[in-house]
Amino acid sequence: MSYTTIFMALLAALALPVFLIIRGRSALRHIAGPPSPSWIFGNMIQLMLPPQLGDYEFTWRKLYGPVYRLRGCFGEDRLMVTDPIALQYILNSEDFGHGPLLELLIDWIHGEKSVVARKGKEHRQLRAALNIGFTGAAVRQYQPIFEKVAHTISEKLDHSNVVSIDMCPLLSTAALDAITQGTRSNFLITHYSSNIGLVVLGYPAEDLGADFVKSNLQVVRAASTQSKINILAETIVPLFPRWLVHKAIYLPIQTFKLLRTNTYIVHREGQRVVREKMEIGRQGLEPSDDIFSLLLYSDQSNDARKFLTEEDIMGQTAILMIAGQETTANTLAFGLVELSRNPELQEALRTEIHATLSTSGSSVMYNSMPLLNAFIKETLRMFPPLPFPDRMAVRDAVIPLSENIVLKTGEHVKQIPCPQGGDRVRRDCVLPAAGIALGS
Numbered sequence: 038m039s040y041t042t043i044f045m046a047l048l049a050a051l052a053l054p055v056f057l058i059i060r061g062r063s064a065l066r067h068i069a070g071p072p073s074p075s076w077i078f079g080n081m082i083q084l085m086l087p088p089q090l091g092d093y094e095f096t097w098r099k100l101y102g103p104v105y106r107l108r109g110c111f112g113e114d115r116l117m118v119t120d121p122i123a124l125q126y127i128l129n130s131e132d133f134g135h136g137p138l139l140e141l142l143i144d145w146i147h148g149e150k151s152v153v154a155r156k157g158k159e160h161r162q163l164r165a166a167l168n169i170g171f172t173g174a175a176v177r178q179y180q181p182i183f184e185k186v187a188h189t190i191s192e193k194l195d196h197s198n199v200v201s202i203d204m205c206p207l208l209s210t211a212a213l214d215a216i217t218q219g220t221r222s223n224f225l226i227t228h229y230s231s232n233i234g235l236v237v238l239g240y241p242a243e244d245l246g247a248d249f250v251k252s253n254l255q256v257v258r259a260a261s262t263q264s265k266i267n268i269l270a271e272t273i274v275p276l277f278p279r280w281l282v283h284k285a286i287y288l289p290i291q292t293f294k295l296l297r298t299n300t301y302i303v304h305r306e307g308q309r310v311v312r313e314k315m316e317i318g319r320q321g322l323e324p325s326d327d328i329f330s331l332l333l334y335s336d337q338s339n340d341a342r343k344f345l346t347e348e349d350i351m352g353q354t355a356i357l358m359i360a361g362q363e364t365t366a367n368t369l370a371f372g373l374v375e376l377s378r379n380p381e382l383q384e385a386l387r388t389e390i391h392a393t394l395s396t397s398g399s400s401v402m403y404n405s406m407p408l409l410n411a412f413i414k415e416t417l418r419m420f421p422p423l424p425f426p427d428r429m430a431v432r433d434a435v436i437p438l439s440e441n442i443v444l445k446t447g448e449h450v451k452q453i454p455c456p457q458g459g460d461r462v463r464r465d466c467v468l469p470a471a472g473i474a475l476g477s
Contacts (some may be wrong), residue, residue, distance in 0.1 A: 064454050065114040067444040070106030071097050079108030079115075081268045084425065104442050104453070110272040116453070122439040123453075131157060132434035136427025137275030141282060145296050146260060146359060148303070150352025153360075166345035167353065170328035178326045184401070186215045204373055208366040209257065213250070216361055249306050252299045257363045259292055271427070299355070307354030311347050328357065364422035371420040372412070386412060430455045 071093070073079045083093045084107065094117075097105060103120040118124055127133050134156070135143065143154050152163050169175065190211050194202065274282055286293050314333055317324055324330040332350050376383045389408045394401065403409065436453040443449055 064456055065106045065116055067446050067448075068104070068106040068116070068442070068453070069101050069445055070108075070117070071101070073108035073112075076112060077110060078265070078268060079110055079113065081107075081109060081271075082265065085263055085268055086265070090420075102442055103440075104438060110269055113272060116436075116455075118436075120438050120440070123436050126437055127428050130434070132430060132432055133428040134431045136271070136429050137279075138271045139427050141274065141279075142260070144283070145286060145300070146256060147356040148300065148352055150348060151356045152353060153356060163345070163349060166349070167332065170331045175326075175328075175331060180401075183215055186211050189214075205366065205370050208369050209254075209363060212362045212365040212369075213253065213358075215365070216358060249302050252295070252302050253358055253362070255295055256299045257359055259295060260359070261363055261367070303355045303358070304351070307351040310354075311351050315347065360422075368416060368420055368422065372416040375416065375419075382412070430457050432457050 071080055071083075075082070080093075087093055097117070098119060103118070104123060105117050107115045107117050109115045118127065134140070140154075143151065147153055152160065152167060155163050190207060193207070286297060310329060311333070314324065314330055318334060324334050329350060332345060333347070376386070386408055389406050393406050397405070434455045434457075436455055438451050438453065441449045441451050
């Protein structure tokens with residue numbers, strides 16, 4: 038029996054009695070929703086481990102509307118939301134925060150100084166300061182790097198003799214190459230020159246060390262893995278004191294060891310990169326166009342920039358490397374799946390791209406391709422980078438709705454009370470749409 042299984046069994050034995058005592062009556066009990074096939078897992082296995090993405094959500098939304106109740110583990114009630122007014126309120130109001138387990142994972146993987154870990158005014162100030170690396174002008178500077186990576190993938194596929202290729206590992210490696218540009222990966226080692234500009238850190242990945250690249254890929258794989266144990270942990274872990282749960286990272290479990298190692302490596306390399314870039318500035322040398330350099334050498338008189346410290350920039354290393362890599366790869370993979378299902382769309386896209394290339398020469402204007410942009414936006418709507426993010430009320434709140442819903446009591450309501458620390462809210466990320474099977 039693995040350490041992980043033993044650990045979760047002990048947690049369940051200690052936490053379940055407490056959970057059953059404090060759960061009380063749910064504020065969502067009169068909201069309609071699908072029947073629960075299991076008291077232990079509720080509807081969570083249907084939602085998180087379906088045979089195919091969307092198998093249940095499409096049916097549930099048709100039956101119960103844009104807001105409905107789901108059963109979590111051990112009879113816990115959860116709210117599934119697609120109502121646009123409700124979503125706007127939940128995702129933007131300070132009345133709601135990340136679910137406890139998601140907050141814990143953010144601290145473990147991205148660090149307490151990352152922008153996603155900050156809250157309130159501190160989060161808004163840091164996010165505004167970081168935006169300089171993601172403006173239209175900044176992104177256009179990265180375009181040659183992205184195009185180089187895309188050409189490399191195309192060349193590999195053109196020269197492949199196999200009937201089918203698993204695109205996911207290739208896209209994941211390519212995304213890391215686009216972020217650090219210069220990685221000597223097994224797939225791409227023969228294709229890159231060593232003097233291409235770098236997007237995030239301004240360093241080729243081999244300069245960051247083999248341990249950095251290896252640890253990054255391992256954390257990406259671990260973070261994207263879902264299992265029944267993960268589903269149970271989402272309910273059980275938050276019942277323990279935060280300080281105690283944070284100490285769990287030191288248990289002799291392989292995943293925790295991986296996270297500890299990654300935290301050390303990311304901090305080490307982020308600190309080194311920032312210090313070396315600061316030294317370049319002190320010597321009066323021209324900084325590069327990577328995101329870290331833009332953040333370090335942006336206009337100091339900018340109101341947002343004055344709140345950004347060197348420590349803040351170092352603290353974004355993990356989220357830029359990990360979150361940017363796998364979310365990009367997964368979105369591209371889902372987009373390719375939809376193209377494979379729709380040959381007519383595939384051909385129309387190819388025609389538009391060739392027509393644009395024939396008139397624009399080497400300077401590609403992506404905004405001049407409406408079908409390509411529509412496809413990208415629809416893919417992002419259907420397959421958001423973080424599906425089903427948990428939100429929990431941090432104070433008593435009332436969720437507004439764009440239209441009435443009918444409770445099981447027959448009452449029509451246009452708002453839903455959500456008590457502090459009570460029933461959790463999930464954002465449903467799939468809505469039926471006309472045309473291609475893509476939605477939000």
